[in-house]
Amino acid sequence: MSADLPGEEPAAADRVSAVRVEDEMEQSYIDYAMSVIVGRALPDARDGLKPVQRRILYAMHEEGITSNAGHRKASNIVGDTMGSYHPHGDQSIYDALARMAQEFSLRYPLVDGQGNFGSVDGDPPAAMRYTEARMAPVAEEMLRDIERDTVDFESNYDDRLREPTVLPAAVPNLLLNGSSGIAVGMSTNIPPHNLGEVIDGVVHLIENPDCTVSDLMQFVRGPDFPTGAKIVGRQGIYDAYQTGRGKLRVRAELEVDEEEGRIVVTELPYQENKARRIERIANDVNSGRIEGISDLRDESDREGIRVVIELKRGANADVVRNQLLEHHLERTFSVISLALVDGQPRVLNLKQLLSEYLNHRKEVVRRRSEYLLTEAEDRAHILEGRLKALDHVEEVVELVRNAEDRDGAKAALRERFGFSTAQAEHIVRMQLGSLTSMEAAELEEEYERVTAEIERLETILGSESELLGVIEEELLEVKAKYDDDRRTAIIEDTGTVTHEDLIPEEEMVVVLTEGDYVKRMPLSSFDPQHRGGKGIIGTRLKDGDRVSTVFQASTHDYLLCFTSAGQVYQLRTYELPEMGRTARGRSAVNVLSLDRDERVTAIVNTEDFDEDEFLTMVTRGGYIKRTPVGEFDNILSTGIRAVSLEEGDELVDVAVTDGESDVIVGTECGMAIRFDETEARAMGRTARGVNAIKLTEGNVGNENLSDRRDWEGDAVVGLVRAKADDDRDLLTVTWHGYGKRTPLSAYRRQSRYGKGLIDIKTNARNGHVVALKTVSEDDDVVIMSEGGQIMRTYASEVSEQGRNTMGVRVMRLDTLDWVASVDVFDGEE
Known part of the structure; x- marks a missing residue:
């Protein structure tokens, strides 16, 4: 290939520069990104x-x-x-x-x-x-x-x-209408606001340039969406205004009409697709995720949004409302106040947003004033020439008339009277009618007006306060013309919709089996029966399994579950699986981390706690211990130790006491002892406790029940709390379904660690004691057998008898079936 000749341009290959690919890609990407940021995606902070x-x-x-x-x-x-x-x-x-x-x-x-x-x-x-x-x-x-x-x-x-x-932007459009956009590596999402509030904020900034964001928030209360709805809580607004970033919880406006059995939605969160949202609600209703809705209609028209949600008969309107809020009618609006300032993207807080707009308006008004001042000065100059010409009207007319042409006339006027070129041009073009006395008076008035305007404009340009005064006056005029009522309400944050809000508060019966199956059923599923009935099926059991515990609790209750191994777990009632009467239940390992052969033996509702109370525990071996309730504040998901046990011993019952009560401890062989709870001093969670009652040693089991016991001697079955003036009764129920009520006053106080008194006769008919409870006549009693039968009866149906009696039949049991557990609740509730 021949070399380039002298004078010729270099070949194309010689004009190619060697560039690193990384450098070229980086620069090209930056150029592209800035093009998108400045020329397409982000708003200008001045006009929005x-x-x-x-x-x-x-x-x-x-x-x-x-x-x-x-x-x-x-x-x-x-x-x-x-x-x-x-x-x-x-x-x-x-x-x-x-x-x-x-x-x-x-x-x-x-x-x-x-x-x-x-x-x-x-x-x-x-x-x-x-x-x-x-x-x-x-x-x-x-x-x-x-x-x-x-x-x-x-x-x-x-x-x-x-x-x-x-644009000059006589209105602060960036905050009024907001903006959203996705650029390269950044995005903006500014919510709309109320015009009157924003202008009040700008006016306050004009009058108080050193104000804080908190001061401005007294005027700019928060975003005002065109679709209305509600902003829940003020923390998100505060964060967005202080830092330029925040998250708002926006909730639909809905009315619960319990008489008509419906929920009516009248406003939706900003940028919500109504048709798509209704479709998703319908899908959740069909799939069972949302329960209690029978029909869904869109009755929206030009007047506004109206979505009618019909409820099923008996549905809890508040629960359905909370389900709709959690899944569909409440959303998060993320605020990112990103805008271009001098061509550069910046995240701005509320004061910076208003300041950028105010600085823009100052520049606009200053430039407009300069423009108008130039116009006014030019007009004043012409008017001065015309007035001077009127003062010498005869001479001016004579001079123009004698001139050869227009140029000569203008030159003569400039030379004779000292007019400027512009003045001379205007005078030559004047009409004869403008020389009347009336026209002269109008010129005088106009000259005075123009002169006053020049003075005003010079004052504005020479004084910052005057300039700001003009801006404030014009903003207030805009406010008077376009201001309207706020559409988006701001309500206090009462907490997010929790899972608890989605569960109706309802009394439940909870069943646990020795095979670690658990479930809950509505208490309303069991109608009260007369004493001596058989009850109905409460659960289906797996072969070899049997019921160990039954208790009553509200779905919203916090429960402490004490186990035979001395551990305690915490759970909410609604966390347990709700199933029908004939269902077996679900494995308890999904709810409680129980070890093999460990079972729940006592349930305590934390609703009953006061700070100065105690959890009093008894073990099968006869030990008692009191521990302050404060030691059970923080319970791990894997449980914590409630009491230390000797080998072979088990925790059997727990009661809440106040330090001023008596406790009655009962045994399987029908003995009971009452003593002051303070005889068992308060101890920590890991303590074993002290002796509560002397248990009979040797084989005291009835021969007909020998296959139901794997230990020798008597054993503690439970304890109750009693007051000196307590007019309630002690309910004692035995394995074979017999029981009685005895006034608490029949059990005199003794010293701790005595043999106690005979409570009930435990013979072949009765069997051993299975439970002790305190009851009033208005209470209801729920009894469940090991075979899965459950019975609800009135406490008043159980005869009131003295101590050392046999009692009456409370529940009729099948052969080889025994009472497993008893619970009592307020019948009025």
């Missing part, structure tokens, strides 16, 4: 508009499509914008135009649309050839004074025209 929005409004302004003009085809507006200022495709322009016309997207729409511009159901706008538009009145405020050199202009994409780099 993205380039496409600004160009649409300016194109409409140039074509005279104002709020007073007729509507123009949207396709015409899109074409003018694309051809003159925004060569990026008609669809993107039309999408921006349509959004500026949507009342559910912008708090103060900038475009007055005519036709279908979309809906809250997600319907797209009609094609641009079918819709029409013009500027909304508030949009004209954005362009006010643009012809008075208030903002900078730059060449359009093909250098044919000039377009503004920012």
Whole structure:
């Protein structure tokens, strides 16, 4: 290949530079990213508009499509914008135009649309050839004074025209209508606000430039969405205004009509697709995720949103409402106050947002004042010439009449009277009628007005306070013209919708078996029966399994579950699986971390606790221990130690005592001892305790029950709390379903660790004691057998008898079935 000849340009290969790929990719990506950030995705902090929005409004302004003009085809507006200022495709322009016309997207729409511009159901706008538009009145405020050199202009994409780099923006549009956009590596999501509140905030900033964000929040209370709804809590608002970032919980407006059995939704969270949300609610109803809804109707019209949710008969309206809020009618709005400041993206707090707008308005008013001052000074100069000419009217007329032509007349006037070129030009063009005395008076008045205007403008330009006063006055005028009521209410945060809120508060019967199966059933499933009945099936048991515990609790109760091994676990009643009477239940290992052969023997409801009370525990071997309830505040999911046990011993019962009561400890062989609880001093959780009662040693089991016991001697079965003036009874129930009520006063106080008194006769008919409970006549009693039969009866049905009696039949049992557990609850509840 021959070398280049002298004088010839170098070959193309010689003009190629070696560049690292990494460097070129980095620079190209940065250029692309900044192009997207500045030219497409982010709003300007001054007028709150993205380039496409600004160009649409300016194109409409140039074509005279104002709020007073007729509507123009949207396709015409899109074409003018694309051809003159925004060569990026008609669809993107039309999408921006349509959004500026949507009342559910912008708090103060900038475009007055005519036709279908979309809906809250997600319907797209009609094609641009079918819709029409013009500027909304508030949009004209954005362009006010643009012809008075208030903002900078730059060449359009093909250098044919000039377009503004920012609009004068007589309204703080960035906060009024908000903005959302995704750029490269960043995004913005600014919520809309109420015009009156934002203007009050700007006015306060003008009058108190050193104010804090907290001060401004007294005026700008929070976002005001065009679709209304409610903002839950103020922390998210505070975070967003202080730091520029925050999360708002926005909740639909809904009314619960319990008489009609319905819930009516009248407002939805901002940017929520109504049709899609209704469809998802229907899907959850069909799948069973949401219960209690029988019908779902959309009755929305032009007047507003109305979604009617019909409830099933007997459904808990508050529970359904909370389910709807958790899954569908409450959403999070993440605030990111990112905008362009001097061409650079910045996250701004509330004061910075208002300050950027205020600084912009100061520049606009200053430039407008300079422009108007120049105009006024030019007019005053002309008026001075005309007034001077009127003072010498005969000589001026004579001079003009004798001149050869206009140029000669102007030259003569300049030479004779010292007029400027502009003055001489104006005088030569004056009409003869302007020389009348009336015209002279009008000139004098106009000159005085212009002179006063010049003084006012010079004062504004020479004083910062005067300049700010003009801005404040104009903002208040805008407020008086466009202010309206707040649509979005701000309510106090009462906590998020928890799982508990979704569960109706209901009394339940909980069943546990020795095979570690557990379930809960509504107490209402069991109607009270007369004493001596057989009851109904309460659970189906696996072969070889038998019921160990039954107790009653509300679904919202916090329960402490004490086990035979001396451990304690905490759970909520609603965490247990709810199943029908004939269901077996679910493995307890899914709820409680029980070891092999460990079973729940006592349940204590924490609703009963006071700070100065104790948990008093007894073991099968006759030990008793009191521990302050405060030691059970923090219970691990794997449980904690409640009491230390000797080998072979078991925890059998727990009661809540107050330090001023007696306790009655009962045994399987029918003995009972009553003593002051303080005889068992308070101890820590890991202590064993002290002796409560002397148990009979040797084989005391009835021969007919020998297969039901795997130990020798008597054993503690439970304890109850008693007061000196207690008028309740002690309910004693035996394995074979017999029982009795005995007044607590029949059990005299003794010293701890005695043999006690005979409570009930345990013979072949009765069997051993299975439970001790304190009852009133109004209470209900729930008894469950090891075979799964359950019976609910009135405490008053059980005869009141003295000590050392046999009692009456309470529940009729099948052969080889025994009472497993007994619980008592307030019958009035």
